Amino acid sequence: MAKAAPKKKQPADPSVTDAAWPEELIPVQETPWLRAPWQRFLAMQQQGRLPHGLLITGARGLGTLGLARNIMAYLLCNDPIATPGKESACGVCSTCRLRLAGTHPDIHLLTRTGVSQAASAHGVSVDEIRTLIETFSFTRYGPLRIAFVEQAERMNRNAANSLLKLLEEPPSGSLFLMTAERADLLPSTIRSRVQRLSVTMPSRSALLGWLCDTQSVAKTDAELLWFMNDEQLMKGQLPTWDWQAATAALVELMTDDGAVLTTVHCWQGIERDTLARWLLRLWVDVMRLHSGLQSEAPVTLAPLIRRLAQHDSGEHWLKLHRVLLEFLQTATHPLNDELALARLALDLIDPTLPHRLA
Ligand SMILES: [Zn+2]
Structure with missing residues (x-):
């Protein structure tokens, strides 16, 4: 058989x-x-x-x-x-x-x-x-x-x-x-x-304490994790994408109008959804400064955010919220990365802002 x-x-x-x-x-x-x-x-x-x-x-x-x-x-x-x-x-x-x-x-x-x-x-x-x-x-x-x-x-x-x-x-x-x-x-x-x-957001001090005590995260890293509110936060892991370069590129873009292409090139390596969330987070902190509140950013980031706030008026930044929200809402759409990022970069530095936002 x-x-x-x-x-x-x-x-x-x-x-x-x-x-x-x-x-x-x-x-x-x-x-x-x-x-x-x-x-x-x-x-x-x-x-x-x-x-x-x-x-x-x-x-x-x-x-x-x-x-x-x-x-x-x-x-x-x-x-x-x-x-x-x-x-x-x-x-x-x-x-x-x-x-x-x-x-x-x-x-x-x-x-x-x-x-x-x-x-x-x-x-x-x-x-x-x-x-x-x-x-x-x-x-x-x-x-x-x-x-x-x-x-x-x-x-x-x-x-x-x-x-x-x-x-x-x-x-x-x-x-x-x-x-x-x-x-x-x-x-x-x-x-x-x-x-x-x-699930409600815990206070900053409660979250920092929890990250340091239970996840053995250094205080400076915990501050960054709290600021980012990234999905890796619970694991106490710092992001693997280059948030520093992405932030520096934004500063360069907003303070030097010729930097569109280098900014787009830098942002291209980052998932659009991640980038959109990060830019919106930075936006919140810039707006805090414009409203007379203190920055919530970790000390390493605070000078960059101050530069952003000083360069453009609060009114301009307020308008940018719609540009960033629109970018977030289309961040998971199958668009060409380079085109989507170039449009974002041009919108961010447009002094009059596009008519569609009027
Ligand atoms: Zn069981």
């Missing part, structure tokens, strides 16, 4: 594989600003009033994704730790092991860091939401299925409408979990069908 061919290992369903997932869960109970939303979730769950839709709102850097992962892990665990103040997934049961391997069939993810590179680069399309809904509707392993969309405001209108249909008539044993930095960009029809868990 012929020997049976060895069973082919099934590749993991790409929709449930996520590079960020197998990481250890962050300790939500020990993170001061996550404790309240986590306790609120636990209360809902323990009182049997967990909704079909949950939206976690708050800045990316504050661990909204980490909170979402804790919620998913806790709900799917067969034997979660129930000790008050220590509630968490057990990490060892069969479903926890599947989750840790990134192959839990009841987890359906649309994250920025997962395999869905298209979602990361161009927002969430209707096709991606349809695929999510399809796999969600036809797969069932345990009593609960969870669909998760990171930064749900990245959904375009059609994608949001597609998700709305499922939110209106959710299948039993299902949870739609989302995070958003700008919940106001989500359609009100979606917002009205989900319960919100808000």
Whole structure:
């Protein structure tokens, strides 16, 4: 009798594989600003009033994704730790092991860091939401299925409408979990069908203390991390992109009109979304100076920001807000990088500003 061919290992369903997932869960109970939303979730769950839709709102850097992962892990665990103040997934049961391997069939993810590179680069399309809904509707392993969309405001209108249909008539044993930095960009029809868990920004001193004490970050680095409010903040990791060069290029551009091409060249190496957020952060600090407030920037950055504030009037900077916001809003669109950056640079130094802003 012929020997049976060895069973082919099934590749993991790409929709449930996520590079960020197998990481250890962050300790939500020990993170001061996550404790309240986590306790609120636990209360809902323990009182049997967990909704079909949950939206976690708050800045990316504050661990909204980490909170979402804790919620998913806790709900799917067969034997979660129930000790008050220590509630968490057990990490060892069969479903926890599947989750840790990134192959839990009841987890359906649309994250920025997962395999869905298209979602990361161009927002969430209707096709991606349809695929999510399809796999969600036809797969069932345990009593609960969870669909998760990171930064749900990245959904375009059609994608949001597609998700709305499922939110209106959710299948039993299902949870739609989302995070958003700008919940106001989500359609009100979606917002009205989900319960919100808000992660509020801790005070500067609370965050600096937490970074230094629990993440062993040096104070100067902690100050920079707080200022940036980057998504790596919770990990205590400084950004890998060259924020110093990007800032110097902005100063050069604003104080020397001939620097458009060198600025564009410098900015080209940075993700447009990251650059847009950084320029807006610098803008906030420049406006603080124009309003007579103190700069919040770390000492290494403060002189550059003072130069920016001194060079142009507060009125000019106020107008630039719309230029920067527009750049942020199109930062995930598939535009030609060089053209988008050149347009931004020219708008920033245009003394009259384009007519479209009038
Ligand atoms: Zn478990």
